[in-house]
Amino acid sequence: MVTRASSCLRRAAEGGRAKIVRYGRFLANENVTLEALLAGWGEQTAVAAAGRHVLAIQDTSEINFRTKPERRRGLGEIGKGTGHGLLLHAMAAVDAESDACLGLVAGKIWTRQGRVTVPHDKRPLEQKESERWISTAYRAKQVLSAAAMVTVIDDREGDIFAKWASVSAANFHLLTRSMHDRVLADGASMYATAAGWPIVDAATIDVVARADRPARRAKLVLRLGRVTLKRPQNASADLPRTVELALIEVAEVDAPAGVEPLQWYLLTTHEVSDVASAWRIVNWYKRRWIIEQLFRLIKTQGLQLEDSRIETADRLLKLTAITAKAAVMILQLVQARDGRSAEPASNAFNEAQIKLLAALATKYEGRTKLQSNPHRPQSMAWASWIIARLGGWDGYPRTKPGPITMRHGLQYFLGVASAWETLKDVRIN
Structure with missing residues (x-):
């Protein structure tokens, strides 16, 4: 869904x-x-x-x-x-x-x-x-x-x-x-x-x-x-x-x-x-x-x-x-987007998905400090930043991603995660 x-x-x-x-x-x-x-x-x-x-x-x-x-x-x-x-x-x-x-x-x-x-x-x-x-x-x-x-x-x-x-x-x-x-x-x-x-x-x-x-x-x-x-x-x-x-x-x-x-x-x-x-x-x-x-x-x-x-x-x-x-x-x-939450990413993602988030994060990190993920790795805020980038957010703190951006980011991310799981099954078979 x-x-x-x-x-x-x-x-x-x-x-x-x-x-x-x-x-x-x-x-x-x-x-x-x-x-x-x-x-x-x-x-x-x-x-x-x-x-x-x-x-x-x-x-x-x-x-x-x-x-x-x-x-x-x-x-x-x-x-x-x-x-x-x-x-x-x-x-x-x-x-x-x-x-x-x-x-x-x-x-x-x-x-x-x-x-x-x-x-x-x-x-x-x-x-x-x-x-x-x-x-x-x-x-x-x-x-x-x-x-x-x-x-x-x-x-x-x-x-x-x-x-x-x-x-x-x-x-x-x-x-x-x-x-x-x-x-x-x-x-x-x-x-x-x-x-x-x-x-x-x-x-x-x-x-x-x-x-x-x-x-x-x-x-x-x-x-x-x-x-x-x-x-x-x-x-x-x-x-x-x-x-x-x-x-x-x-x-x-x-x-x-x-x-x-x-x-x-x-x-x-x-x-x-x-x-x-x-x-x-x-x-x-x-x-x-x-x-x-x-x-x-x-x-x-x-x-x-x-x-x-x-x-x-x-x-x-x-x-x-x-x-x-x-x-x-x-x-x-959406709640974790501003970094105030200390919740772990495991509240929403499994271990394999967290590893995939970390891999995708390197692609979406910008060249400047402003476009770098400022949050503790494997926290919910860290995951929220990555998902928002996948949803089209530019990464600059002057704007905050909303529910629609998060939804789009999740749509993209979980699609990639599903494809990755399928590819692993193909390799194993």
Whole structure:
């Protein structure tokens, strides 16, 4: 997939129809299960995470396969029922100090089978789609068991009382943006309680432009304190009546007219005792954008998963699991391009590929210091520099190679690596 820059079988297959058929049979094989593919996500990540503080960032993305009523392929509704496809829930491991993506941890991929008629609050947790936020966090405990500390980070959908009450443990923390105003143990409103706390600090940040808002400078104020959540009425009686957490409010003041001000209520099991620790928590939460970047690489900016024409939903589920793993490779190289990452190249390449990278590097080293690879040999940054050169980057530090350049470089490099392996087989035979 990475070599051909696509998850579409007709584009990715190298060798004609025979290879397409073989890969199709692989996806159709009953012994190739979605569960096994998902379990494989965390194998390399578990090794890379050892001894680190890992931010385990999870989120869900809709994969929209454009299809007609007569050719649904077994795909269920997504969004508000206007499209058909599947849902990808993934957790990525990120080093808390360097922001380096260490790989995928765990997740879930599914397609909906019709509409559920039982109201959401009448169903047990195990019958709700929101269960994925809890089960994926539990899986992270196993995969990241060698980490020094883990902080699971969710957006608002992960704000579930059962998760707060059951998942956290020593050195295994939770950090989530609040979805709604909660009732506290004393009957008070959580948001109103936070509003009564004093402002303890302020900061000014640059807000990037989006389709629905222009770029601007935003002044933020910070409040922090402890809250005790009351168990909701529809929660299981087996859960504790209350859960105590730290709450951090980050709110924009003096926002421009017509612009919705920024406001985050962040709940966490971490101890937040002062301003410095509060801003540290805020900065960890901001790392959520990394998994959004991964989803873009899976879809529009990378492997174009939504263009796949595979004919059945069960095969599309497996293809999605494979595509997510491939997209991580591109993300790791993009992150390493500036040299700040100390990750080894072995996080993405095998031993033979690293040797080939070293051989190719001599061809692309320039005559001047500016066009020489400045990074430690066999590091991810070193590999990223070589791949970017293969993708068309001129090597001068005034510009930085982006995802498309990295994709092109990988396409070229892995094509060369594949040809080299083929030639070795020919010589041996």
